[in-house]
Amino acid sequence: MKKITAVLIGAGNRGRTYANFAHDYYGDKIEIVAVAEPDESIRSFCKEKYELDDSACYHDWDELFAKGKIADAAIIATQDKDHLIPALRAIDLGYDLLLEKPMAVTPEECIKIADRANEKGVNVVVCHVLRYTPFFGLLKRLIDEDKVGRVINIIHVEGVGERHYSHSYTRGNWCNVAKSSPMILAKSCHDMDILQWLLGKRCTKVQSFGSLTHFTHENCPEGAPARCIDGCPYADECTYNAVRLYQKDRWFIGTATGKVKPTDEDIDHMLRTSDYGRCVYQSDNDVVDHQTVNLEFEDHSLVSFTMSAFNKGGRFIRIMGTKGELTAYMSDDKIKYYNFLTKETTEISVKDAVSDETIVGGHGGGDKGIVGTFAELLLGTYNGNCLSDVSVSCENHLIAFAAEESRLHGTIVNMDEYVERCRKNAAILYKE
Ligand SMILES: NC(=O)c1ccc[n+]([C@@H]2O[C@H](COP(=O)([O-])OP(=O)(O)OC[C@H]3O[C@@H](n4cnc5c(N)ncnc54)[C@H](O)[C@@H]3O)[C@@H](O)[C@H]2O)c1
Known part of the structure; x- marks a missing residue:
């Protein structure tokens, strides 16, 4: 049977997650044939794990692209600000892409990638992994089967979790907007995408509030050292103690x-020595620790979204339609369905609705699901409904950018006007 071949660009945490699923679960469909990664120890892990020759292990994307097109596809999992350049170069060489989210860090860059992919006729699958989870897949199916009638409201909560927030957003890679991207893009572009996908409508208006309230220098307990390991007197009582x-x-x-x-x-x-040893109240973090976004869609359905650091973690959703409602925590196996006609509540098991084996690994099975789906797309065997066209992924990123604009300027953003403005800016910026 034909297999697709793929190169991995950026073999960090996420890159290895996808490549490991390709190798461990989908070896009959997709093969990792080269890696580009500056870190020597990671490169040698990849060489051994994916059974690569030395000549297939490149230091960086420049070295790899210098060889021309050496595989069917490229998996791009470098950091947020390092998506645009390798994505454009890979597209120009004719690679199909599995591209980590966020696609890029400005609306104009996202538009540039989507337009170039469309022009060159290559597939760009953005890693909006929630679409490939059995949980959201089942919710989508229930909506499409008309269980709740026309959806009028969705309340959606993304609990980032106090540990995850302190790790990634006060100390780690996504703590500072200038160094990475705004929180609504870095963390919640998944949610903007999944909400638009569930509704299947165009978003017309966006409004957002949010700020950084707790993880600030003003809240630092007196006498706490800059690094938790340097004898912090609050070590036992501080939730976020790095040690x-x-x-x-x-x-x-x-x-x-x-x-x-x-x-x-x-x-x-x-x-x-590293940023991860820092006191959460003495970091260079500036991303918000709580944010709300209100979205209006073309049929006047409404979404109310909340992202917060202050919880155990996990997503919660309540979908209210004209015939019934669906309520669920992603961490549970079940979705509660209330039928307005019968007045009965039933519990629908996520595991029963899908093959149990699909719920493996991170993001509720989504990390694995997207790898299998990507391989099937390129093999021409995919017949599901999760995939989004790169233009849709781009539009859904623009919802997140619009939310940030609203939060910063206290405005309600009209999406048609916003998209038009971003397109004009992209045309000026990338005039060839
Ligand atoms: N889909 C999701 O749910 C999800 C979750 C977390 C992170 N992400 C995104 O995934 C991306 C990667 O995150 P991560 O945690 O794996 O980061 P990471 O820092 O662990 O990995 C990035 C890798 O890119 C490598 N790299 C840097 N320059 C390179 C170059 N020129 N050529 C090739 N490789 C190069 C780095 O050495 C590093 O190993 C980010 O954009 C992040 O926002 C997505």
Whole structure:
């Protein structure tokens, strides 16, 4: 049977997640044939894991692209600000792309990628992994089967979780807008996409509020050192103490140390020298810790979205239609369905609705699901409804950018006008 071949660009946390699923679960459909990654230890992990020759292990995307097109597809999983350049170069070489979200860090860059992909006729599948989860797949099916009638309101909550927030958004890669991207893009572009997908309508108006309230220098307890490991007197009572988080809980320790298999020495070194050892109240973070977004869609249906750091973590959704309602926590196996006609509530099991084996790995099975779907798309065997065209992914990113504009300027953003303005700006910026 034909397999597709893929190169991996950026073999960090996310890149290896996708490549490992390709290798471990979909070896009959997709093969990783080369990697581009500056970190030597990660490169050698990839060489061994994906059974690559030395000549297939490149230092960076420049070295890899210099070889021309050497595979059917490219998986791009570099950091947010490093998506635009490799994406455009890969598209120009004719690669189909599995591109990490956010597509890019400005509306104009997203438009540029989408337009170039359309012009060259290549597939760009953006890693909006929630679409490929059994949980959201089932919700979409129930809506499409008319269980709740016409959807009028959705309340959707993204609980980032206190641990995850402190790790990624006060200390880590996405703590500072200038260094990465706004929170609504970095974390919640998934939610903007999934909400638009569930409704299947065009978003017309966006309004948002939000700020950074708690993880600030003003809230730093008196006498706390800049690094938690330097004898912090609040170590036992501080929820966010880095020593406990990384030495005992070993929460996201791979990302914090940058090592595939971190040792105790690596963790100690990280706590003393890296950003992950910092006090959460003395960092260079400026991204919001709570935000709400109101969305109006073309049929006047409404979405109310909340993102917050202050919870255990997990997504919750309530979908209210003219014939019934659906309520669910993503972490539960079940979706509650209330039927207005019978006045009965039934519980629908997510596991029963799909094959159990699909719910493997991160993001409720979405990380695995997107890899299999991408391979099937390129093999011409995909017949599901999760995939989005790159233009839709771009439009859904623009909802997130519009929310940020609204939050910063206190305005209600009209999406048609906003998209037109961004398109004009992109045309000026990228005039060839
Ligand atoms: N889809 C999701 O749910 C999800 C979740 C988390 C993160 N992300 C996104 O995934 C992306 C990667 O995140 P991550 O946590 O894996 O980051 P990471 O820092 O672990 O990985 C990025 C890798 O790119 C490599 N790199 C840097 N310059 C390169 C170059 N010139 N050529 C090739 N490789 C290069 C780095 O060495 C690093 O290993 C980010 O855009 C992030 O926002 C997506």
